[in-house]
Amino acid sequence: MPVQTTNVDEKPDATQTSSGEALAVVVLAGGLGTRMRSRTPKELHPLAGRPLISYVLDAVQALPAVQRILVTSPAKVELVACVPPGWEIVYQAEPLGTGHALAQALPHLRPEVSWVLLVFGDHPLLTAPDLERLCAAAQAQRPLAAVLTTVLSDPAAYGRIQRDEQGRVIGVVEAREDTTAYAGPVEVVSGATLYQRQWLEEALPQVPRSPSGEYYHTSLVGLAAATAHPGEPVITVVAPPETALGVNDRIDLARAEAVLRDRIVQAHQRAGVTVVDPATTWIEPEVEIEPDARIEPFTILRGRTRIASGACVGPHAVVRDSVIGPESVVVASVIEESVVGARVHVGPYSHLRPGTVVEDGVHIGNFAELKNARIGRETRIGHVSYIGDADLGERVNIGAGTVTCNFDGVAKHRTVVEDEAFIGSDTMLVAPVRVGRGARTGAGSVVTKDVAPGATVVGVPARPIELRRARRDGRTGA
Template sequence: MVLTAGRGTRMRSSLPKVLHPIAGLPMIDHVVRAAQGANAAQIILTIGPTSEALRSRYDSTVELAWQPEPLGTGDAVAVALPLLGPHIEWVLVIYGDHPLIDSSTLANLMSRAIAEGPILALLTFDLADPGPYGRFRFGPDGRIIGTVEAVDDTSDRQAVTTVNSGMCAYRRDWLEGHIGRLPLSPKGEYYLTGLVEMAAASRWPVNPVIAVPAPVELALGVNDRAELAEAERLLRERINRRHMLAGVSIVDPASTFIDVDVEIGNDTRIEPGCMLRGSTGVGSGCVIGPGSVIEDSIIGDDCRVMSSWLEQARVGAGVTIGPYAHLRPGAIVGTGARIGNFAEIKNATLGSQSHMHHFGYVGDAHVGARVNIGAGVVVCNYDGREKHHTEIGDDVFVGSDTLLIAPVALGAGSSTGAGSVVTRSVAPGAAVRGVPARVVPRPESDGSG
């Protein structure tokens, strides 16, 4: 069970707390993935009025339990229990605002519970300063016998304190029989922590309540924007480390932001100040940056992308881009192409070994192989009402400051002179010059090579 129906008022946001993004995904996605990775047989999200937006996001991948009023964690579990399948024996309760929890930690919690056979297994962590976290009461034998909220803890704690993460695993039959016994708190809510004392007091052949320790950062919950930023920092450190251990060089991890679903090949070097977002994939042997932003794009092997921005673009192997180039959605760049400073490509293909070294714009076009696009070339694809296509064949030379008024085509091997305004299609091998561009004789070789 993933509990998500809390109000989240400290976020001060119209967006449900668990939908705030972290490392390229909504917070809740990290939690659901952790549960899936732990091989949960069934996943139930409790949602309420403040998390209604989750209904459309998860209606086909998980089951949803409706909590009409946020009456506490105990009530959230109670509304989800009727949805459990008959095969479920253990109930794992986690929280949608704990994005750092991982599959191995949840799997370890469940394996310890199954192996040791308690009523309740609690995921705990140790803090020198327990702050607002709930703590435990222990019996003379060192066993957990209950919990203490931070505001009620009057003890003078000098040592490291074991605190309650809130995440836990229950025997299903015991949980169903005791969830209805939770008392109503002075705040008008039912708290799941009340079950700890009930379980500890139960007659049970083994220790009824066990603690399963976890690293403190995995249990970090997000309640406000400051904690969201801290969780993102920790998650990005984890992501960067995973890539570095897989053979990727990250020059300055502190200034490098890589989303969780990004894939990077070995021997690629990420220079400082880069952001790799969404479902980006980068091949092997590349150099990215410094200062590049790559979003939902695919980059082949042995590419260089310097201080440039790529969005939903596809780049072949051996391509050089930048500095300060912009590949917008739909840009496709062939093997060995060269794209220089202040060049922009949108919804267009630049063929293999083609060059666009200097500032210019190519949009809604197909550019063939071995084409040279001179400085200042603009494909004028929009007439004020509609977008039009431009076709440029192989081995074309487009002179500097040429304007191509779409729809228009330049045949293979053709050329345009500097400053030409091309309003009509050009035949293969022809040369055009002027405003508007007209066919002129092509210069003949003098045979000197």
């Protein structure tokens, strides 16, 4: 059958391994992932905020490869959007197993390639250091095949390494074909295998078809072991147990998430961040946290969030794609696509929506909602207020229940409150409107017109208090 290929970029990486022998990496992502029971391709399911396959691609991207190939199904073309520049895409038209998928990549290998590293796109816990150790061992010992393995007390559905009485690898037996009762830990295949390219091209056509109708790449291990070769034809490099975790269903996805979450939290802890309860803390990979920040229980930090030194976030906080400045405190609140300055207090139960910028020393209290707003230094928004599409100056006081009425049914309008203004409780600011420096509004006012600096307005609609007094005095005859 014809093999389709797409170049993502015309200028791929042209580095080599330390020995000068060129390495190609082939990532297999052709399976349909039916056990996920999802319309979304398995490799695109989110894992700690990123597509599952992105972790595999990152690990591979760190290797000195001259060629990187992703083998996928024509039914999963969405994967191409995740692939970095420089990769080649090869389509496996029929899902006939991992050996068949690898065979689709072979015609596209560049002439200079000496080693071919096979990696699975659904093994997100593989790391670049593990793959580098595998490559280094192969470069040193020159086997036909080098297998990354791990040791599990329960081999589950993983292929099991078979050895002879002298301890030499003689093959891999798939779980469905293994009837052995194991009394102890079992060495299993762990998601990556490195092959000598010349031998691979000769051996791959010899891979037998399994009873299920598929061609397993693990059959190559037995073929290599049976090949006359100086030294060991097959070697193994043992990696931590989590590297074997391939994601086949939602249970596996949750397990991978837990491992990845632990890795991320521990890295921050080693860098000087206090994470009070790692078991209830979710931190995505791109989050940056400076030393001496404190993350309280039941907190979720997502996207490109940055937490400065001395800040305390949580408990029960959600922060996405936002900046939290030094010495600021966020308690039981949600912050999205916003910037919070230094020494700011937010919450509990407040919501900063996209486009909000909070300058230093601000207090945002209970049940406040801010959207596309700029809040000046030392301003206080105490309780139960909505500040949307607004600019508040410095040292402004926002009374409880204040609302910027920013939408007239057709368009959004902006509210401006200048420095040191005092907005009384339950004030409605009907945009577009400006409250001048040092001005005041009475409780329950509905402000529909600009308020002059220093003026006080009250009532519905709000008018300067002097005018109201004059009208009152006129009615009483004073």
